[in-house]
Amino acid sequence: DAGVTQSPTHLIKTRGQQVTLRCSPKSGHDTVSWYQQALGQGPQFIFQYYEEEERQRGNFPDRFSGHQFPNYSSELNVNALLLGDSALYLCASSLATGSNEKLFFGSGTQLSVL
């Protein structure tokens, strides 16, 4: 049973460019959340997708957008990249009707903005 998979593992972009990160949830999970983890910090919630819609959003600008597909996989898009967007981007999946609130994380995509 594959866990949460993310691609690519590493990415280098320059300021002003756009980036798309991808996530496949754990088998059986229907909800995908995205987190940004800056160096030396804890993960910060970006947004969550369920039934192909954004259900909750953290304190991130509109440059950060996402999408969920019918197979529950998800993409995170960041436009007009800034140096401060350099971070580890983590995807987490869960089951919306689960009896407890367990998130399973992928290994992340390390984004470097030069």
Add this chain to the structure above:
Amino acid sequence: GEDVEQSLFLSVREGDSSVINCTYTDSSSTYLYWYKQEPGAGLQLLTYIFSNMDMKQDQRLTVLLNKKDKHLSLRIADTQTGDSAIYFCAESIGGYQKVTFGTGTKLQVIP
């Protein structure tokens, strides 16, 4: 509001017990979690506790929750070198599974 705080660093000798502490500010937290992150890896859920519980034990891990003081702790018995990692305390509120993380405690185990 949501805010989760942890001490930054803890060093223990192999075989000793480790205690990692965390404070949170939102009294409406539903679940409280401990995650482990090893270098270059994602987050691994170690254990969690529901907010109406005081204690939970899972093999070498013991979680204590003091809801009055909004204090959560993780005790690792017989700490091993493989336990060296960053440990994150986290909380979630309600049913939408948004999780708020602390800044992490780096645990160093000395052989």
